[in-house]
Amino acid sequence: MLLSIKQALGIFACVLAFGSPLVGQTSADTLRLSEADALRLGLERNLNLKSGRLGVDKAETDKRVSLARLFPTLSLGGQYGYALKKQIVYFGGDAPEGGKGGAMNPFAGLASEGIEMGQTHNITGSFSAQMPLVNFQLWESLKLDKLSVEQALEKVRSSEINLKGEVRKAYIGALLAEENMRVLDFSLKAMEENLKSIKLKYDKGLVAEYDYIRMKTQRDNLKPTLASAEAQRKLARMKLLVLLDYAPETPLVLTGNLLKDYESYAVQPKVKTDEDVSLEDNAALRQLRLGLRQIDEGIKVKRMEYMPSLGLSFNYTYNFASNLLHLSNHRRWSPSSNIGLSLSVPLYTGGSTRYGLKSLDLQRRQSLIQMTETKNQLNLQRISLEENQRQAVVQYTASLQAESSARKGLSIAQVRYRSGQGTVLELNDAELALRQAELNKNQALYTLVIALCETDILLGR
Known part of the structure; x- marks a missing residue:
């Protein structure tokens, strides 16, 4: 009984020591x-968005x-x-003898030394306050700062839209690589099975050596294609991981499926027409419009440099002056205070304001030209994307029909070959046609x- 308890405790300790880390x-x-x-991880982890x-x-x-700057500025000061x-x-005592300086100077009779x-010790404590009462340029600059916040928000929105589009494209690209890998791997396994069957028949003398060599050659030719597909699969996964700010070697499992998750896009295509599409939310155009408003x-703000400004100031000072540093002598402390208005009227600035306004006007013209050019480019891109969608739908529909025909053709070729009516060349051609039809369907x-995805980016969605 004691031995069994010890064994149980030992097993439990091993589970605690080794089992938990493996699960974790x-x-x-x-x-x-x-x-x-x-998409969620991209929005959370992307460094560009954080910036x-x-x-x-x-x-x-x-x-x-x-x-x-609209509020008062308060300050305390002290000096010793x-x-x-x-x-x-000197008050007098320097008049020449016999001169008339004494009659004109009441201090002429004083000593000439x-x-x-002044006093030996001087202490000053002060409190001052300033506040702008009228400042047109400052008031207008607040509106400019508000537009700067809107511009920063729009840049974040643009980054989010572009990031979501890039993440979706990277994810779908990884799914395409997975699906192509599955098609090629399935085709290779089918060839391996066919090669085994033909090898048995060849060993028994039922088929010619040419048929065996032909099937073996086709199998060997598929292996480099499979290796290339595996490399593309790894690169697509690494691209997605790096985009999400993960290490490229992180193990990854994609739970999505290209055909199951996205086939509805081709079955019920939603190709937008000119009436349905609006570029108003395009990130580039929105930033250009905000930039124009900032200009x-x-x-x-620049015109407000011609306007006067009015400020309010207040100052309170407490002074101490004495030959003896006796701070408790309250008679030596004397306060003073003043309040005032300051008016500043710009008269001449050397033409800096005038040329500054001219520079801003030229910048505004540049922005208008750039906006027109951007609209033209975006419209061209929109038309191109619409055409790509239509062509992809046509290609996908055609590839579905080709796949169906290829499957039927492969089934017929297999039956004909087993019955001795067909050749290995027909079987190889049928398998190649099916594989190519599946790859074309995935690509479409x-x-x-x-x-x-690119249309969503273009429309700012």
């Missing part, structure tokens, strides 16, 4: 991704900096001075989905 390893090292998971969001925070902070040598003031002025607001569906 399988769950932690492998990344399972659906398209929704990939863009920090740019929004910076624009908000800059806006608060400008807003703070020690007189090493006091100033000497001079009098020391217009910058022109207003991929082209359609990619065109839809």
